[in-house]
Amino acid sequence: MTGRAAQLRSAARFASRLYGEQGRAAYHAYVRRVPFSRLRFAPGRDDPYPIYEQIRAEGPFIVTPLGNLATVDHALCKEILRSRRFGVEPEDSTGPDEDFDLSFLNRNPPDHTRLRRLVAPAFSPRRMADFRDGVERTVAGLLDDAAGSGELDLVPALASPLPIAVITDLLGVPDADGEAFTRYGVALGGALAGLRSLRHAQEVMTAGRDLELMFAGLFDLRRREPHDDLISALVAAEGDQVQPQEMVPLCILLLIAGFETTVNLIGNAVNALLDHPDQWAALVADPGLAGAVVQETLRFDPPVQRTARISFDDTELAGQRVESGRFVNVLLGGANRDPAVFCDADVFDITRTDGADHLAFSSGIHHCVGRPLAELEATVALRMLAERMPGLRRAGAVRRRNSTLIRGPLSLPVTRGTASVFNR
Template sequence: MTGRVAQLRSAARFASQLYGEQARGAYEAYVRRIPFARLRFAPGRDDPYPIYEQLRSQGPFVVTPMGNLATVDHALCKEILRSRRFGVQPEGQGPPHDFDLSFLDRNPPDHTRLRRLVAPAFSPRRMADFRGAVEKTVTGLLDDAAAADEIDLVPALAAPLPIAVITDLLGIPDADGDAFMRYGMALGSALSGLRSLRHARQVMAANRDLEALFEDLFARRRADPQDDLISALVAAEADDVVHPAELVPLCGLLLIAGFETTVNLIGNAVNALLDHPEQWALLVADPDLAGAAVQETLRFDPPVQRTARASWDDVELGGYAVRREQWVNVLLGGANRDPAVFHDPDVFDLTRADGAEHLAFSSGIHHCVGRPLAELEATVALRLLVERMPGLRRAGPVRRRNATLIRGPLSLPVRAS
């Protein structure tokens, strides 16, 4: 993180000395007139979907203020994500050193090697084993929530569930749920970039604490292996399949991805259902529609709004020339509302037949390895929630995250009846 902190300090000093407050304000006003850039500001952070439609009206690609490209076209997004002519880094380049996201930021063969280590933990057999534990955790959380007249659904259910599940999967004994929630939220908040020096310090502190915890656990599992993922990873280290320096980033990625995807998926699902009472009523009448509600949320309001790929060649896509090493912003949230693919894309409908085409978990070789677990957790949470609290209603305004890549509520106050 130190490299990014230094960049922030340098940029702040440079802007203040060279431009001053008035010029920086003028630059921000200019940027706000560019639809893609408005995704960074309110109300774009609160509701990016009208901006995606503005981008769609401008053609298959738009040029960003940094000279890169962006697209909300579903067919192009899918092609780019699946193409071996694009990578998560320019060809031959490694990931940035200041924030290591393990295989998420790596091209093959390193991506293939690291992903293969964790993929068995998300197999159908393991998901079947996890179902009972997920149901038990959700039941306990809802038991606690039922004692209160009003609850905030995020800290009461959406956040502690994935923390309990991912720490169990990793094999972290007696995990401090509140601490891991802080780590997950701090590190996840950095995915959209560091906003300030204070934010950078928070992220660095979480990173240090998490690194110390994992290093201690690695040492214990080397001495006393257990039936958990961390034991499998240190065994792979002994076999020289994974390098020692890769272990902490790999476990950190699993924590961040496992937390961020699920907490925001559950929050966005409940938020959308409460915005559409007729859909909530459908789910209450048939809790087996919980899986459909999860898939429709992933299409309608996905927790991950965008990703990016770098072109490895000069290529032509959608009639547009993409240069070698040019970055393309793949706007998943916009692609999931492409009217060329989805009927009435702005309608939240649990009964739709075309929802499976969503790209919420990306596509191609970087398709989210933890998708089965996130879908399982969210499905169980919604099914038990409507069974236990069929009269759920809002108790206050939603407070959303201050982020553009990750989308979800920080606070979602509700009453059980």
């Protein structure tokens, strides 16, 4: 009875903190109308771009309700992301939160450098060439499965199962349960911006526990039977380049990042194309433009909307004093529509020539290591979708993720249309 009472008290304290923080955020959003806080709630959560422009109009930086800073200025975002005097955790930090350890994503050098270097070869140009055929086969199979229905939800039909299949293959997860991995990805990815409810907290705990058990079993298997996969490489480096307690967080990071970036990139791309029928028609006429669609989507509506850095020193940027230990929220979605960098920044144009400098994958030492794989998957998916479903159009309203950090559709109903051509 004592143990049960302690659990209840702990749950009550957690709920009090969680909902108290949400209440304060709602006050700042709805009563004080603070733009940064309004990004967290509808309609700002559903369409943050008008709010980014309000923030831009206030100057290079705004002060958040917690006393930190935020910016949508592209030049400042890029400078902060590339500066070695800003980090993802305090310079004297003893390590990330054990309850939600995202490996090198929330570590500074030298640990960041060591762990990133360990996985980087898995995303080399040679490995991407090896993956292309497998990605094409997976997309073809998913589109074949969708051929029998006039209407489908693009997220569970294509955008979600593709990255799950690819990242579990890269890791070396045999007989992966796609539906379970999708649940894990959604739960853990949604927690990157903070827990939303007690139910969400339970989903995150369950996902973390299940993945920890699965990866621990895989480590044991690959110690006995090594294969040509990333988990085998981690096991081979255990005790030298990576410590045993670092291996599960590293695999979970790769799973979340491999899923979240690609599923939302594909979903956002198709959503933007259907919002702009002329751009969809251009892709259908020339499916070779799929790579350009990917880059323009990353600029126009990126899957990751923001990140944060903490200053190691007292410094000054654009006339703003930034004290040591102060966080700066780098609003990537706003920076990618900075009119000082991008012509007609609010226009989705797959033929634009000035979009290469987007910050969708961050910049500096934390530039996304999996970028080549995400771009490959999305490019192949969009090219084959245009080839095999040229009559694609909406069949219902988009339902978006409930997150201010990760942006993408949970549901995107479409119909193949009368012009669909399968099995060319």
